[in-house]
Structures are given as structure tokens and as C-alpha cells.
Amino acid sequence: MRDRINATARRVPTAFLYIGGAILALWLLFAAVQDSLGPDPVKALEQGLGIWALRFLLASLCITPLMRAGIRLLKFRRALGLLGFAYAALHFATWIALDMGLRWGQIAGDLTKRPYIIVGALGLLLLLPLAATSWNGAIRRLGAAAWNRLHRLAYPAILAGAVHFVMIGKVWTGESLVYLGIAMVLLVLRVPQSRRIPARAT
Amino acid sequence: MPFKSDLGWSDVTPKALFLNRRQLIAGAAAALASPALAETLEPNSLEDITSYNNFYEFGWDKGDPARHAGALTTDPWSIEIGGMVDKPGTYDLADILKGQPIEERIYRFRCVEAWSMVVPWTGFALSGLLNRIGVQPSARYVAFETLLRPEEMPGQRDGSFPWPYVEGLRLDEAMHPLTLLATGLYGEPMPNQNGAPIRLVVPWKYGFKSIKSIVKITLTDRQPPTTWNILQPSEYGFHANVNPEVDHPRWSQASERRIGAGLFGGRVDTLMFNGYADQVASLYAGQDLAVDY
Ligand code: HEM
Numbered sequence: 001m002r003d004r005i006n007a008t009a010r011r012v013p014t015a016f017l018y019i020g021g022a023i024l025a026l027w028l029l030f031a032a033v034q035d036s037l038g039p040d041p042v043k044a045l046e047q048g049l050g051i052w053a054l055r056f057l058l059a060s061l062c063i064t065p066l067m068r069a070g071i072r073l074l075k076f077r078r079a080l081g082l083l084g085f086a087y088a089a090l091h092f093a094t095w096i097a098l099d100m101g102l103r104w105g106q107i108a109g110d111l112t113k114r115p116y117i118i119v120g121a122l123g124l125l126l127l128l129p130l131a132a133t134s135w136n137g138a139i140r141r142l143g144a145a146a147w148n149r150l151h152r153l154a155y156p157a158i159l160a161g162a163v164h165f166v167m168i169g170k171v172w173t174g175e176s177l178v179y180l181g182i183a184m185v186l187l188v189l190r191v192p193q194s195r196r197i198p199a200r201a202t
Numbered sequence: 203m204p205f206k207s208d209l210g211w212s213d214v215t216p217k218a219l220f221l222n223r224r225q226l227i228a229g230a231a232a233a234l235a236s237p238a239l240a241e242t243l244e245p246n247s248l249e250d251i252t253s254y255n256n257f258y259e260f261g262w263d264k265g266d267p268a269r270h271a272g273a274l275t276t277d278p279w280s281i282e283i284g285g286m287v288d289k290p291g292t293y294d295l296a297d298i299l300k301g302q303p304i305e306e307r308i309y310r311f312r313c314v315e316a317w318s319m320v321v322p323w324t325g326f327a328l329s330g331l332l333n334r335i336g337v338q339p340s341a342r343y344v345a346f347e348t349l350l351r352p353e354e355m356p357g358q359r360d361g362s363f364p365w366p367y368v369e370g371l372r373l374d375e376a377m378h379p380l381t382l383l384a385t386g387l388y389g390e391p392m393p394n395q396n397g398a399p400i401r402l403v404v405p406w407k408y409g410f411k412s413i414k415s416i417v418k419i420t421l422t423d424r425q426p427p428t429t430w431n432i433l434q435p436s437e438y439g440f441h442a443n444v445n446p447e448v449d450h451p452r453w454s455q456a457s458e459r460r461i462g463a464g465l466f467g468g469r470v471d472t473l474m475f476n477g478y479a480d481q482v483a484s485l486y487a488g489q490d491l492a493v494d495y
Contacts, residue, residue: 040264040317045465
């Protein structure tokens with residue numbers, strides 16, 4: 001089973017993920033423009049992009065634990081992270097342009113006053129340097145150790161995304177708590193490893 | 203057992219009231235005597251109004267009420283009216299409607315979540331019913347309660363919510379001519395997902411005040427507990443008047459998105475008292491609306 005997954009993964013080009021991600025986003029945008037997302041296409045688009053951003057990012061967090069289980073999907077991690085970032089950026093753009101309707105005063109107010117918006121913005125901000133250094137040249141230039149250290153920002157970024165989701169509801173709904181739970185488990189799986197790194201360095 | 207009348211409540215809302223949209227708008231313009239405001243009162247489509255609902259008794263998603271409310275039995279229906287009234291009792295719906303003039307009222311509907319619709323309700327003034335039941339001088343508030351029937355309302359099986367839903371108004375708000383007991387929309391009987399067979403509509407307050415599927419009305423001298431205020435007192439007050447200057451802690455109330463405006467509909471400014479300031483602002487003279495939110 002494990003070998004079969006690894007063999008298939010070796011054959012599937014990462015371009016499939018990018019193409020799939022692009023198709024999904026285009027389908028969402030198209031459905032929104034077509035007015036087939038129900039009475040409130042703005043919220044549907046905003047929420048669709050937000051939830052897929054979180055899903056891609058959580059998937060990217062699964063790569064390392066899976067590797068420990070012998071399932072090698074490392075080559076997909078960058079694509080998952082970049083798709084998560086792209087969806088989060090589109091989600092943000094949808095909020096600015098379609099939800100807020102470019103009301104800059106209200107946008108500025110929300111970005112400074114509303115805790116759930118601030119947490120979301122923090123998540124997006126933390127993802128920015130990661131997306132910017134996601135190419136091979138950046139790894140060479142930074143050096144693998146510094147690059148690895150920088151990319152640990154993914155942890156707080158994804159946690160911020162999940163917490164942001166939980167903070168939105170009028171009441172706490174099961175769905176957002178499930179996502180937060182998954183994020184917590186994936187982050188806790190990192191704890192022993194990140195302790196091991198400095199130990200090894202000495 | 204409530205007595206079952208052979209006159210169903212739908213008989214009381216005759217089809218003749220099914221006016222076309224143009225007539226509805228003309229009626230609204232006349233009612234408001236303000237052409238500028240009336241212009242904005244193009245009702246939402248029946249589909250928008252019946253597929254985008256917050257009615258947590260049927261689930262958290264706005265599509266859940268349309269999906270699950272079909273199972274609700276609305277006939278027979280009775281309302282228990284009690285407290286400081288002259289004629290307490292359990293009244294069958296047909297009895298409640300007796301003698302009340304059913305009118306068309308096109309109202310803006312502003313949700314606390316910063317979206318809005320325009321709904322062509324049919325119904326009658328709550329004051330008509332209260333006058334008939336006889337409000338005693340000591341009464342100062344009206345408390346309302348929604349049906350509790352988890353067999354037909356799947357959301358009520360979720361124990362994290364203090365069912366049944368309860369709401370309340372000050373007596374002067376309840377007696378205001380804009381305050382409606384609605385029994386239908388678009389000239390048709392009230393769809394289940396919109397609060398069949400009878401619900402409150404208080405157009406200058408956030409939507410959650412307009413309690414649905416009412417089974418109990420109690421006149422009291424003390425401010426009654428209200429569900430969202432119990433759940434989140436810092437976010438949802440008893441008054442819940444639409445007010446662009448008093449933000450919800452988690453979002454601004456200065457503007458709203460109109461359902462039905464489409465992907466590029468943007469936002470419009472939220473109006474004080476949802477555009478009904480001329481009619482209701484005097485109710486709150488001397489009150490600090492930032493405190494009494
Ligand atoms: C400046 C940055 C951000 C802003 C302004 C923002 C804003 C919003 C808004 C307005 C909503 C809709 C709330 C509603 O349902 O009414 C939302 C939902 C959501 N956002 Fe964000 N967000 C930001 C960043 C992020 C990031 C970085 C992520 C993920 C990593 C994210 C994930 C989500 C999710 C999962 C939802 C809920 C979707 C659902 O209800 O199904 N957001 N966000």
C-alpha cells in the first residue's frame with residue numbers, strides 16, 4: 001500500500017496540483033460570476049476561498065508526519081503551500097473588493113479593530129515571506145538552515161488561519177473547531193522534532 | 203388540546219392580496235411618503251427570501267431552513283397569551299387573526315450580520331392583537347417564545363443552544379404601528395423557513411428580534427430575557443436597534459451588503475433605525491443608544 005502510494009506519487013507531476021488548484025479557483029470564480037452560488041455569491045466565494053486556503057495549508061502540514069510513516073510526498077509540499085497562499089490572497093482580495101466594496105475607511109477600521117480580521121491578516125502576512133522564498137534560488141541564497149528556520153513561520157500562519165475561522169461564528173460551530181483540532185494535532189506533531197534539532201546541533 | 207378550527211389560517215390571507223410587484227412598490231411609496239427611500243424598496247425575489255434564512259431551529263447554515271423546515275407542522279397552531287392581560291388563554295391561530303386587517307407591508311430587513319433584504323410581508327399590527335387581549339396598566343414589556351419541537355426542528359437537538367428561542371419588546375415598541383405580526387409574504391402563506399405560521403417583524407431592529415413561529419406571548423413588568431443577549435451579552439443587546447454608529451464588536455454596522463445585488467453589488471450605507479427613524483426615533487428620546495444597544 002505504502003509502496004503503491006510512493007510509486008504513484010513519483011509518477012504524478014506536481015503540475016497536476018497547480019492545475020487542479022487553478023481549476024478549482026476558476027470554477028469558484030466562474031460560479032460566482034454566473035450567480036450559481038446561491039443568494040449571497042460574495043460570502044460563498046469568500047468562504048470557499050478561505051476554507052480551501054486552510055485545507056491546502058493543512059495538507060502541506062501533513063507531508064512531514066506522513067514522511068515519518070514512510071509515505072513520501074515531499075515534492076508536493078511547495079505546491080500545497082503556494083496554493084494555500086494564493087487562495088488566502090484571493091480570499092483577502094475578495095474581502096477588500098467584493099465584501100467591503102472598496103470602502104477603504106471601513107477596511108482600515110476592520111483591519112485594526114476586529115480581532116478575527118487581525119488574526120486572519122496576521123496569517124496572511126506570515127505567509128508572505130514564505131511564498132516569496134518558495135523557489136529553489138531562495139533556498140540556495142538563504143542557506144538550507146536559515147530557510148528551514150524561516151519556513152517554520154508556516155506553523156503560526158496556519159494556526160492563525162484556523163483560529164480566525166473559529167472566531168468568525170456567531171456561536172462556535174463544530175466545523176471550525178474540527179479544523180482547529182486538526183491544525184493543533186499537526187502542530188503538536190512538530191514539537192518533539194523541533195526540540196531535537198538544537199540537540200543535534202550541539 | 204387546542205380546538206381545531208375548520209378555517210385554516212391560509213384562508214385568512216386571501217389570494218386576492220397577491221398583488222404584483224409594481225403595486226407593492228407603489229404601496230410602499232405611499233406608506234413612506236418619501237420617494238427617495240421608496241426607490242430602494244424593490245423587494246427581493248421569493249427565492250432569495252426563502253433560501254437565505256437564519257432560523258437555527260433548522261440548522262446553522264443559511265440553506266438549512268429551506269432544506270429542513272418542510273417537516274414543520276403549522277396546522278393546528280395556537281398561541282398561549284398570558285401575563286398581565288385581561289383575557290389570558292390559549293388561542294387558536296384562526297381566532298388570533300379574527301378581525302385583524304391583513305395588510306401588505308414592504309419592509310427593509312437588516313440582519314445583525316450586516317446583510318439586508320427587502321421583504322413584502324403580509325400581516326397585521328401587533329397592537330391590534332394586544333388591544334383585543336387587553337393589556338393591563340402594569341405591563342411594560344412583551345415576551346415572545348418560539349415553538350419547541352425537536353422532532354420537527356432538527357437544530358433543537360443541539361444542546362448547546364438554550365432552546366426555545368425567546369425575544370422581547372418594550373410595550374411602546376410592541377404597540378408601534380410598524381410592529382407587525384406577519385402571516386405571509388408575497389401574498390402567500392408564510393413559508394415554513396421564514397417562521398410559519400406567524401412571526402414578529404420589527405423593521406427598525408436587527409433581524410434576530412423578529413422572532414419566528416411564535417407559540418407564546420406574555421405581558422410582563424420586567425425586561426424579559428432574550429436568546430442572543432443570554433448567549434453573548436456584549437454583542438447582542440436587548441434593544442438591538444439598527445444603528446450604523448454602534449458597531450458589533452466583531453464587525454462594523456456602518457454599511458450592509460444587499461442580498462440579491464450579485465457578486466459586484468458592493469455595500470450601501472446602513473440607515474439609522476434601518477430607515478424608519480422618522481417613525482420610531484421618538485421612542486428612544488433621551489436614551490443613550492450606545493449603552494442601550
Ligand atoms: C487579511 C486577511 C484576511 C481577511 C481580511 C479575512 C476575512 C475573512 C472574512 C470576512 C471571512 C468571512 C466571514 C463570514 O463568514 O462572514 C473569512 C472567512 C474565512 N477565512 Fe479569512 N480572512 C483573512 C485571512 C485568512 C487566511 C490567511 C485564512 C487561511 C489560512 C483564512 C481562512 C478563512 C476561513 C477558513 C474562513 C471560513 C470559511 C467558511 O466559513 O467556510 N482567512 N475570512
